[in-house]
Amino acid sequence: MSSYLLDSDVIIWYLRGREDTRNLMQDIQRAGVPFCTSLSITEVVLGMRKREEDVTREFLDSLEVIPVGRQEGWLAGELIRKYRSQGTTLDFIDVIIASTCILHNLVLVTYNPKHFIMPDITIYNFDHTSK
Numbered sequence: 001m002s003s004y005l006l007d008s009d010v011i012i013w014y015l016r017g018r019e020d021t022r023n024l025m026q027d028i029q030r031a032g033v034p035f036c037t038s039l040s041i042t043e044v045v046l047g048m049r050k051r052e053e054d055v056t057r058e059f060l061d062s063l064e065v066i067p068v069g070r071q072e073g074w075l076a077g078e079l080i081r082k083y084r085s086q087g088t089t090l091d092f093i094d095v096i097i098a099s100t101c102i103l104h105n106l107v108l109v110t111y112n113p114k115h116f117i118m119p120d121i122t123i124y125n126f127d128h129t130s131k
Contacts (some may be wrong), residue, residue, distance in 0.1 A: 101122070
């Protein structure tokens with residue numbers, strides 16, 4: 001059984017009440033408590049509306065949070081350097097999220113799979129299978 005890491009976009013759409021995302025979360029929660037990174041918390045809080053604070057805090061508190069540590073930072077730096085040498089610029093936060101998934105063997109749940117081009121990452125397939 002897989003464990004899942006939620007990208008910021010999935011968390012935001014869940015909190016904003018998107019029905020397909022709420023259904024997705026029910027499926028994922030059957031597999032266990034989903035994960036997120038501390039950086040995703042920052043992104044979500046940054047875009048949070050004042051009236052959403054209580055619900056946002058409650059939902060984020062229900063997730064298992066993986067802090068960004070030395071290993072995640074190191075791998076992210078290596079990935080950024082590798083892709084930059086090939087002429088591809090990667091988003092800093094996305095690369096840290098990717099490195100967290102790779103190091104912790106987590107399936108990434110995101111609506112933006114094109115942001116995660118690394119072959120070592122497994123991305124949730126919305127047809128309920130993983131790539």
